[in-house]
Amino acid sequence: MKEKKLKIALTGNPNSGKSTVFNRLTGGYAHVGNWPGVTVEKKEGKFQFRDCEVTVVDLPGIYSLSSHSIDEQIARDFIMKEKPDKIVVIVDASNLERNLYLFTQLLESGANVILNLNMMDIVKNKGIVIDTKILFEIFGVPIVETVASKGEGIEELKEAIVNESKKTKGSFRIDYGDDIELEIGRIERIINLTGYPPRWLAIRLLEGDREILEMTKKEGKNVESQVLNSKKRLEEHLNHELETALVEKRYAFLSGLIKESISKKYDLLEQLEISDRIDRILLNRYLGIPIFLGMMWLLFQFVFTLGNPISDGIKIFMGWLGESTSYGIERFGGSKWLSSLVSDGIIGGVGSVLVFLPPIFLLFLAIAILEASGYMARAAFVMDRFMHALGLHGKSFIPMVMGFGCNIPGIMATRTMESQKDRILTILVIPLMSCTARLPIYTLFAGAFFAENQGWVVFSIYLLGIILAIIVARIFKGLFFKGEVFPLIMELPPYCMPTLKGVLIHMWERGSLFIKKAGTIILGCVVLIWLLASLPLGVEYASKESLIGQIGSFFAPFLKPAGFGFWQAGVALLFGILAKEVVVGTFGTLYGVKEAGLTNVIQEVFTPLSAYAFMVMSLIYIPCIAAIATIKRETNWKWALFAAGYSILLGWLLATGIYQVGKIFF
């Protein structure tokens, strides 16, 4: 039997449980979140069912096929251009009306769809019965009920995906009323685009879909004048905007349908009442921001109190490993340089970065819990009034908080924003959010100089990042992005208890990238630094006369006003551009971790003041290469270079300022 291949797409509103369905179908580890815009990348997985190999593409959560945000555009482009064999539309069955909206749009487009009623457990618990027979009669597509969170109905869904569908093409239509239907008919007659039903094209054109208009133009059909005429006639007649009229008709159709197919209409759910009560406190005008800050503070206490003892263990282990391998290598006839490469270079460099695995994993865990519980979406509203006053969009706060984990997903999470101006502005300030890669630097320095108040000191750096981001955004807004802020509207999913499995998967997904990074780019960097520290031949390892010493010495004078004008700091910051962890890795390689230990060496060359200035410099001075590349991808070269340039200047100015002013007092 020949194997069949299918490519399908998953789509649905944010919070419909789409990522959970994806995980259940593919057994894969896509990130399961609870707030809009969590699926920022195109995710692909595979499953085998009978003689069929099915590729599943997880599209971003969207509300419609219009293209208001990049997310909607991505989903729409995929559906229209790559034409998947089938599209599974996942809907939250406890909120059918709004959720079915996207579904009807897809159905009109002539796509081969499957309707997946998810979260059926909530529906059943409330004693609500959905008559799927009626839904089937009207839609004419397969309907599958699931409880994805418990894995129920997934086999049936696979079955429906693989089954040859008996598609009743074109049977579904919404009656838009005589006036609109007349104009649809007029456009329908003169339009022709292969692969799309003319009726759908006509409707989209009336809704002002520019892309479809371009496509028809390319085929040499000029329908624009007809569309404009129809629009004008209808708007005069309807006395309000046509786009809204069409959407209203669709909703009217849906609410009629729901009256027929649902046994009882529900109003308020208990879960929501609890959620509302929590919101009264967490979103309170006066308590909201203090609670948010308190949560961030607790988060860092959690990360360090739990992470430090484990880190200490790894540190001791690395010290022992370095000494015993160099002893072993020399004992068994290995040359001195090999022993130095392994113990100074690799173990010293990579090891000193690996020490920070525990706090990094714990931070990702904490962010995952905040996301899954539903608090993250609220953070946007807690900060909204404040952000608004500063000319920033409330929604930009979520990408900024995500940036704490890693700037790159943060930058990509801006795709949910509707306004391009707000989006670029947010992207420019995300690098000021302290990502986990910078955490090793803070931990090392705060541990060495401010051991008593480590949590507070690191917290202050994070806070500094947020404050700077806000100030910088305010300035850029005035300079480059004048104009109104797009209003904020966002769904607030009910609070829920995160599942242990869910948050652990999430933590591992992001944390494992860090381990991978340690094995690749960080390893590469420290070996390069070791090599440069050992050349030219005969030079004393990691001395000022070595190649690396010469490179560092070139930069050192620029750093002197900031309090760390020695060549090792220059090298660390230079190579830190490749990945911020390398800053610590460089110190590890250059100073070695044996005997004295890195902390003790750091205490000799820095003062508490210059250490703080160095932490501030590391926070700001430049986004890492990967972040710069992401900014370029999401905007263009101009903004990427601008982000790099302004941050170098700002970092240097601030570090110097702190050191110079601090010197007066300390």
Next chain:
Amino acid sequence: MTPLNMAREGEKVRVLKISGGRGFVQHLTEMGLYPGVVIEVISDGRRGPFIIGVGGLRLGIGFGMAKSIFVEQLG
């Protein structure tokens, strides 16, 4: 017809009109907020952000936005 920001907690109101640019109005409409829809005011913006209930959903509305949604009171 009054702007939504005049409505108080616990009140049920019907949306009559949303003012704003085309893209904005369409976006709200697609999220389930359009003329004719009955919404419940969950939080009226005095103690925190404006939150409304549409069916079983909760929508948070940003600062100043409630002013551009016009409603009528029900019963």
